[in-house]
Amino acid sequence: MRLCKTVEEVRSFVTSVRFEGKTVGLVPTMGYLHPGHLSLVHEAKRRCDVVVVSIFVNPTQFGAGEDYQTYPRDLQRDAGLVADAGVDAIFAPEAAEMYPPGFSTSVDVAGVSEPLCGASRPGHFRGVATVITKLFNIVRPDMAFFGQKDFQQVLLIKRLVEDLNMDIQIVDVPIVREADGLAMSSRNVYLSEEDRKAALVLSRSLSLARQLVAEGERDVARLKERVVREIQSEPRAEIDYVEILSVPHLKQLDLLADNALLALAVRFGKTRLIDNTVLEA
Known part of the structure; x- marks a missing residue:
């Protein structure tokens, strides 16, 4: 499994596997992985030749007073989990790699972003849409995999892909729950x-x-x-x-x-x- 920390590294990896005629699946995450994330990986492995997992706690989708600084992070643990699951590459950039000095572009998806978490977390979905657009442009996957626990996010990403004519299939995977019913998070x-x-x-x-x-x-x-x-x-x-x-x-x-x-x-x-x-x- 390859660990890529820069855009150039992951692009080089994806270019090489595409040259071999292989399909690429992307599983975007913010890390601290659990069986819900691994269900996305398993589905990606089933459908695609090569699987890339991104691990990036995206600062632009956190608002003031939210838990960006304390959000759980453990790249070594996550890397072990996805290696065992057969992932081919991790893309784990630093914030400065994704948002270098002078970065000034954002992506808004109207309508579906406005109720629910869009109303209670202003700016959250602008951050989501922006980072997902960047990840899609960097990795250029054939398919991308998301969990239905974030149902509004899935609808937003499907709208984004359709409106911007992105040639990517969005696959949503059912919620994974603990034995007592709590949704994994x-x-x-x-x-x-x-x-x-x-x-x-x-x-x-x-x-x-x-x-x-x-x-x-x-x-x-x-x-x-x-x-x-x-x-x-x-x-x-x-x-x-x-x-x-x-x-x-x-x-x-x-x-x-x-x-x-x-x-x-x-x-x-x-x-x-x-x-x-x-x-x-």
Whole structure:
């Protein structure tokens, strides 16, 4: 496995494998990898000849007071995990490599970036769209792989690729959960033992919503009210948002007439977790 720290290094590697006629898959991550990330790697290995994993904690998608400085980092650990999974190359640049002096360009994707995390984390998706555009231009993958836990991000990247005529297939992979239902996240390491137990209310509330829809409930306000009530039954939970929106445009709904996204963002102590499910109407 090759470790590339510069744009020139990873471009040279990709050029060499393309010369051999091989397809390239990219798995963009911010590191501190867990089985959810590895599920993306396994899918990329299944579909592509060569797999590149990027590991880069992107400063432009963090806002003031967020956890950029403390976000968990362990490149040596991550490199061991992806080497065992059969990854061909890691691209792990420093921030100055991606944003050199004089850097002054950003990418905005309107519409789908505005609700949910776009509303509660201003500028977040501008940072995401900008760094993903850079990674796509640097690695030039045939396919790129993203987890459905970041469902809004997946929709944004699909919109970006379509609008800018990028010749890249975006593959979204289902959420990977712990045995007790908690969605895997690098930020789970922040949780205290008490908050870790409390966070199970997220998967319980999603299950409740799916059950209600299966029983015939279609009123979005009533569904949201039941989900909010379930989350608020956990004293350690502080809701950022609970929303049910159309897919793929993330518009407000009154009634479920088609599949819709139920998305949650909830704080447990200082840790903000997101989770979601698609309600199949």
